[in-house]
Amino acid sequence: MADDEILQLAKWSMIVEEHYKKPMDMEWAKDGKDGKLYIVQARPETVQSKKNLNVxxxxxxxxxxxxxxxxxxxxxxxxxxxxxxxxxxxxxxxxxxxxxxxxxxxxxxxxxxxxxxxxxxxxxxxxxxxxxxxxxxxxxxxxxxxxxxxxxxxxxxxxxxxxxxxxxxxxxxxxxxxxxxxxxxxTDISKIKKTKTKISMNLADPSQAFNLSFIPNDGVGLAREELIIANTIQIHPNALIDYPHFAKASAGQSKIVRFSDFRTNEYRELVGGYLYEPEERNPMIGFRGASRYYDSKFKDAFALECRAIKKVREEFGIDNVQVMVPFCRTVEEGKKVIEIMASSGLKKGEKGLKVYVMCEIPANVILAKEFLEVFDGFSIGSNDLAQLTLGLDRDNFEIAKVGNENNNAVKLLIKEAVRVCKQEKKYSGICGQGPSDFPEFAEFLVELGIESISLNPDSIIKTSILIAEKEKQILNHKS
The missing domain is CATH 3.50.30.10 (Phosphohistidine domain)
Known part of the structure; x- marks a missing residue:
């Protein structure tokens, strides 16, 4: 089918749905002789439209x-x-x-x-x-x-x-x-009170973006670019095509897309990956994140990522997409990445572009003020922060029981990161696993006054209720 035919069907579908004031299941046909398009059936959609999104x-x-x-x-x-x-x-x-x-x-x-x-x-x-x-x-x-x-x-x-x-x-x-x-x-959750804390969503699968957009949320706090690469492109590396699925799902709300954070063992699994990637003993703390972006072996690939974001923001007109740099070990690395982004057409601050950094290494907290001079804010990656603070291999079940985000050492680092963000008037959010899994950890974050908590889709409603109640308790205590 030609593009204009596809667009015509889309326009007709919108007209039919507007007429009936409900989601419609439609069938169409193209005449084999004259080539004309016809809508041959329209009936109320009976699956998605019957789902109660407030339950x-x-x-x-x-x-x-x-x-x-x-x-x-x-x-x-x-x-x-x-x-x-x-x-x-x-x-x-x-x-x-x-x-x-x-x-x-x-x-x-x-x-x-x-x-x-x-x-x-x-x-x-x-x-x-x-x-x-x-x-x-x-x-x-x-x-x-x-x-x-x-x-x-x-x-x-x-x-x-x-x-x-x-x-x-x-x-x-x-x-x-x-x-x-x-x-x-x-449980009916239609009367959940709007929270002061922004509640965002962690999202990996572009095909789920539209359905998940109906869950009450304040945008996407973490979209993992590496999973788009693995699921859609599967080649090491190539142009990215699926940003619009994330960003259009809830227009107007911020969408934070994290640049690729595959480890070397994961890149090796892509087509041709073994030609470019070394075999590392511990890839979790190896050649990953910001260190790749300015390295001569990966710099050209990172430029493609930047061009893809630029295309989405400027050509597709989806300027609610913001970007995030993962696993940035030093302030100097951050400056190098910002420079390479600018040379690829993504200039921080231009046309409203925000550049955040994952706060997931103890050094990010220790030098928080210096990092925030380079970036527009922190998104705390509590998974890696817990791992690197406690010396854990998060893929090793044998030692996973030693500790997690609820450990006092990790919580002290998070508290300091949020404090400095407030002091410097920069964004503070969290996109790690802790708030989704541990109610008491989510309450701790609310007490800190963190700006945004990004949750997994299946825990947004439950945690929203918890956060609303916690905010009410804090308000009552102050009064």
Whole structure:
């Protein structure tokens, strides 16, 4: 079809929907003889339009009247849902074509190559990883129950076994044999009070942006560019094409797009990646983030990222997109990145462009004032900040239990980062996992007076209620 035909159908669809004042399901046809387009049917849409966007769902396992089940395996739960189905154990991403919709994905560990299968899963169970591993991050954003760090799921669970994956009970998740019934309790949240703290959304999958935009939020606090590269382009590296899906989903609200933050082992998985990337013993603290952007081996690729953002802002007219630099180790690195951005057409402050930096390294806090002279504000990456403060490998389940964002050392750093942002009149936000997982951590952030909290889609409503109540308590205490 020609572009003008596609646009004509889009215009007709809008006219029909405006006439009926409701979402419509339409069918069209193109005449094989005269080439004309026709709308041949229009009826009320009966799936998305019936969803109540003001409802909070709570999953509860139904074990009354049956023997208390013994878990097959257990690990860290991701999200708060329950899922069930036939297990499909897949060890290599090369075999994901064997995975069918509605099955439970059982594997060792995931990376971006697994996302197509993850989108089809009713639940996901992995041997390795912690709360901030790839499987956990993507599962949250897809709204799929997931249990990570079981250590032995691939040994215990056999393909074809019917299992139930329960993430409804808090930090620990359990996998049970058989299909155990569960119910979903709902709560009307239409009367949630608007919070002083901005509540943004973490978003990885462009195809989910429109649907997720209906969840009450103040924009996108973190859009991960590297996942767009892995899911859409899959080549090392290339022009980016999916920014409009993020930004158009809720026009007018700020969208913070983080420049690519793949580690070398993840880049090697892309087509041709092994030709450009070294093998590192610990890529988590290796050649990643800002250090790549001015390096001769990656500078040209970063220029493509900058040109893609410039195209979205200036040619597509979506100027609510702001950018963020990840893993910036030194102030000097920050200055180099700003210079390269400017030479690629992205000049900080020009046409309203804001450039933020991830505050995820202790050095970012220690030299906060100096970093904020270079950037427009901090988005605290509590996942890496906890890892580097406590000396943890966040993909290692064995030591994940040692600590997290709730550790006092991490909280002291976050408190100082927010304080300096306020002092320097710069933006302060957080896009790490902590506020989504720990209610008390979200309350701590509200007490600090942080400007924005970016949450995973499945926890926005629940945490919004909590934050509204906390703000009310603070207000009452002051009066």
């Amino acid at each position: 909070l769902e709570e999953y509860v396992l139904q074990t009354v009247g049956i023997k208390t089940p013994t878990p097959l395996v257990q690990g860290m739960s991701v999200g708060s849902k329950i899922g069930s189905g036939k297990a499909n154990k897949i060890i290599s991403a090369k075999d994901i074509n064997k995975f069918k919709k509605g099955e439970v994905l059982v594997t060792g560990m995931t990376d971006p190559d697994w996302v197509p299968a993850m989108k089809l899963a009713s639940a996901i169970v992995t041997d390795q990883g912690g709360r901030t591993a790839h499987a956990a991050i993507v599962s949250r954003e897809l709204g799929i129950p997931c249990i990570v760090g079981t250590s032995n799921a691939t040994k215990i669970i056999k393909t074809g076994t019917e299992i139930t994956v329960d993430c409804s009970g808090g930090e620990n998740g359990f996998v049970y044999d058989g299909l155990i019934p569960y119910k979903i309790n709902t």
